[in-house]
Amino acid sequence: MTTLLSNVSAPARLGLLSLSALLWLGCPSGSTGGTDGGLPSDPPQVTLGIPDTDAVGTTFRLNLSVSGCDTVKTLVLLDHDQPIKTVAYKGAPTPVELSFDEVPFNHQVAAQLLLSAKVTCGNGRTVTSDPQAARFLPVAEVFSLPSGEQVAPDLFFAEGSGAATTFVGCSEVNGARALVRVDTSGAIKAVQGSLPFACSLSSVFMDRNPASGTRWWYEPGVGAAAFDASLNRTSYFTGKVQSLVVTSNGDAVALITSSSGLTACGYVANSTAPNAPTAPTFCRQASGIPLTGPVLNGTTVSSAYFDIVNSQASSTSLNVEKFDYTNPAGATTKYQLALLPPYDPVHPSYPVVAFHPDGSTLYYGVALSNGQAQVLACSTQGPGCSGATLRWTSPSFAESPLLLLPYASGARLAVVTAHHVYFIRTDTGLAANPNAINPTGALVANGVQPGNGNDIYLLFGQSQTGLPLEIVGLDSAESGEVFRYGLLAGSVTVAIADDGQPWLRVGPKLVRPLPLSTYRQVH
Numbered sequence: 001m002t003t004l005l006s007n008v009s010a011p012a013r014l015g016l017l018s019l020s021a022l023l024w025l026g027c028p029s030g031s032t033g034g035t036d037g038g039l040p041s042d043p044p045q046v047t048l049g050i051p052d053t054d055a056v057g058t059t060f061r062l063n064l065s066v067s068g069c070d071t072v073k074t075l076v077l078l079d080h081d082q083p084i085k086t087v088a089y090k091g092a093p094t095p096v097e098l099s100f101d102e103v104p105f106n107h108q109v110a111a112q113l114l115l116s117a118k119v120t121c122g123n124g125r126t127v128t129s130d131p132q133a134a135r136f137l138p139v140a141e142v143f144s145l146p147s148g149e150q151v152a153p154d155l156f157f158a159e160g161s162g163a164a165t166t167f168v169g170c171s172e173v174n175g176a177r178a179l180v181r182v183d184t185s186g187a188i189k190a191v192q193g194s195l196p197f198a199c200s201l202s203s204v205f206m207d208r209n210p211a212s213g214t215r216w217w218y219e220p221g222v223g224a225a226a227f228d229a230s231l232n233r234t235s236y237f238t239g240k241v242q243s244l245v246v247t248s249n250g251d252a253v254a255l256i257t258s259s260s261g262l263t264a265c266g267y268v269a270n271s272t273a274p275n276a277p278t279a280p281t282f283c284r285q286a287s288g289i290p291l292t293g294p295v296l297n298g299t300t301v302s303s304a305y306f307d308i309v310n311s312q313a314s315s316t317s318l319n320v321e322k323f324d325y326t327n328p329a330g331a332t333t334k335y336q337l338a339l340l341p342p343y344d345p346v347h348p349s350y351p352v353v354a355f356h357p358d359g360s361t362l363y364y365g366v367a368l369s370n371g372q373a374q375v376l377a378c379s380t381q382g383p384g385c386s387g388a389t390l391r392w393t394s395p396s397f398a399e400s401p402l403l404l405l406p407y408a409s410g411a412r413l414a415v416v417t418a419h420h421v422y423f424i425r426t427d428t429g430l431a432a433n434p435n436a437i438n439p440t441g442a443l444v445a446n447g448v449q450p451g452n453g454n455d456i457y458l459l460f461g462q463s464q465t466g467l468p469l470e471i472v473g474l475d476s477a478e479s480g481e482v483f484r485y486g487l488l489a490g491s492v493t494v495a496i497a498d499d500g501q502p503w504l505r506v507g508p509k510l511v512r513p514l515p516l517s518t519y520r521q522v523h
Contacts, residue, residue: 044068046075046119046129049093053134054487056506059099060136064117065092071122078128079104080114087117100138100514105522109483110137137485143184143510151186151510152503154467154491157205159229161499167510168231170199179217179231184510192231196238196277197222201467212250214269218243224254226269235271235278243293245301251281253301253325255290262286264294264301266325282328287319295355299326302359302380306350307336308343316340318351320362320380335383337362354404354413355380356426361391363413363426365401373400375415377429392429397422398436402464407450412477414456418444421458423477432477440486443470447493452500455516459493460486467491471504475516483519 047065055061064087066072072089077096084104087096105111112135118128143151153169159181160166166189171180177200178193197219206216214234218224218241225236237254242262244254250269255262265280288305295302300322307317317340322333340351352365364376364385375394378385399417406413412432415422420436439445439460447459447468454476459468470486471494485492490507497503504511513519 042068044119044121044125044127046117046127048115048117048129048132050115050132050134053132055134056137056139056485056509056511057142058139059097060103060111060113060134060138061095061097062115063093063095064089065094066119067092069119069121069125072119073122073124074118074120076118078116078118081116081131083118089119098136100518103136103138107523109519109522110135110485135485137483137513139504139511139513141184141512143186143512144508145186148508149186150505150508151184152182152505153180154505155201155203155493156495156505158495158497158501158503159208161497161501165497165499165501165503167495167503168205170201170203179227181231186510190231192227192233194233196225196233196236206244206246209246209248209250209269211248212269214250216244216246216252216269218254224252224267226250226252233274235267235269235274237267237278237280242290245294245296247296247299247325253294253296255286255294255303256283262288262290262305264303264323264328266328284323284328284332287321287334289350291318291350291353292355295357295359296325297359299324300359301325302355304353304355304362306340316343318353318364322359322380335380337378337380337383337385337389338364352401352404354406356406357410361426363404363406365404365415367400368396372396372398373417375401375404375413375424375429377426394424394429395431402445403448405448405450407456408454408477412454412456414448414450414477416445416448416458418464421445421448433480435480437472437474437481440470440484443486449494449496449502451496451502455502457494457502461491468493473502473513473516473519475520479520482516482523483513 045067049063075087075089076083077085103111114131114133116129116131120126152167153171156167156169158165158167166181166183168181173191177198178191181190182188202220204218208215214226214228216226221240223238224241226234239256242255244252252267254265256265263283264286265283267278267280271278288307291304291306302322305319307319317336318338320335324330354363362378362380364378365373367373374396376385377391379389382389401415401417403416413424413426420438422436423432425432443460446461446464449457456474458472460470461468471492472484473482475482493505495503
């Protein structure tokens with residue numbers, strides 16, 4: 001039944017009239033919104049598609065699609081509402097690539113983008129898409145496998161230079177752990193599956209020795225082995241290896257704990273019987289618990305130990321010992337640098353120390369009463385760490401150090417705490433940069449990789465033992481952060497090739513980043 005307007009009360013009529021006015025007001029005078037003067041057509045739409053919102057590549061890729069336009073007059077890509085590129089529309093979808101010069105970094109790498117697109121139709125109608133967040137780390141090259149598998153092992157060292165660089169690490173081959181060498185295509189170039197003990201993420205690989213051509217690898221608390229460029233094992237020994245140092249001819253001097261205490265033992269790398277355990281050429285008793293790896297200056301081995309002075313553990317000390325590895329039966333020089341608090345076997349605590357590369361100075365982390373800490377630089381040429389033997393005292397830090405790492409040929413000291421990384425000049429003890437480098441959010445420090453020069457790479461993760469989720473690169477301590485990139489899932493790591501080129505593993509991809517000087521340009 002038809003309802004006549006005359007049969008509707010006045011308030012209802014007003015409501016109908018108001019609704020009619022509302023519908024009419026939706027189409028402004030002089031414009032129907034369509035192309036034929038009829039009812040308005042659907043408004044135009046522009047859709048922005050980003051295949052990878054956490055991108056690492058040579059360019060940043062996206063695509064644009066437009067609907068509801070008779071013709072596309074202009075199409076502009078925006079970042080944070082600012083135009084960055086005009087796009088020639090070629091149909092849905094239109095691929096777009098942003099080169100390094102077109103990306104708005106806003107003084108930070110990786111670029112933190114907030115992208116949208118604005119389209120203007122031929123009839124003048126305009127619309128802007130909703131913004132989408134993305135991140136982009138520009139790099140020189142990306143290597144990936146079609147299967148999506150990792151190109152390189154989880155952790156690796158890089159050997160060689162340029163296109164001939166290869167990557168060696170511990171990986172699983174045919175269900176067993178093995179040392180594997182791969183190239184940038186992921187092709188396996190060498191495998192060593194006949195290991196005297198399993199490799200792991202805890203494996204420590206020393207630098208290749210130029211005289212012998214061999215490289216030592218040790219598994220903490222298990223043993224050590226040397227191998228050549230083809231991954232052929234040349235020597236190995238087992239034992240609770242704490243650390244080792246490689247001599248000028250490629251042999252090893254290892255610190256090993258046993259039921260009788262700590263010993264320093266020498267092993268020859270170029271054994272003639274690599275399939276049998278290598279007997280030590282010497283072993284000499286050492287003192288206490290090793291606190292850091294030994295260093296070698298000429299033929300002098302320097303080691304730092306934590307000593308429990310008596311059976312009641314009421315007194316402990318920090319000591320340095322030195323001996324000539326070419327004369328292992330000779331005298332040992334031993335200095336006590338500091339007396340320490342009593343030893344608590346239930347909650348053992350050891351000082352964090354590191355040697356200058358020449359062994360002349362020991363850097364020693366000291367807790368302060370206010371929960372902060374500082375570093376003392378102690379001469380290893382005499383007893384104590386005060387007066388003439390105290391080289392300097394650093395500024396205080398917000399947390400106690402987890403690691404002290406000299407780098408840049410010993411000119412800088414990285415002081416790594418759980419939530420901060422500080423940098424100290426080793427000539428003066430002053431801060432090389434007043435600002436610490438901190439992990440993002442709830443991440444904590446879990447790795448450091450010095451470069452071949454003044455560069456250094458910091459790794460942060462969910463824990464101190466897990467694989468890293470974030471990497472920060474610095475070209476120098478003074479200049480500070482030059483790039484930062486992290487993953488929500490997967491992991492990232494870094495290694496330095498013989499030519500100084502850093503290589504990253506970002507998730508399953510192998511990445512050669514741009515020179516740090518290029519990243520520095522955007523700061």
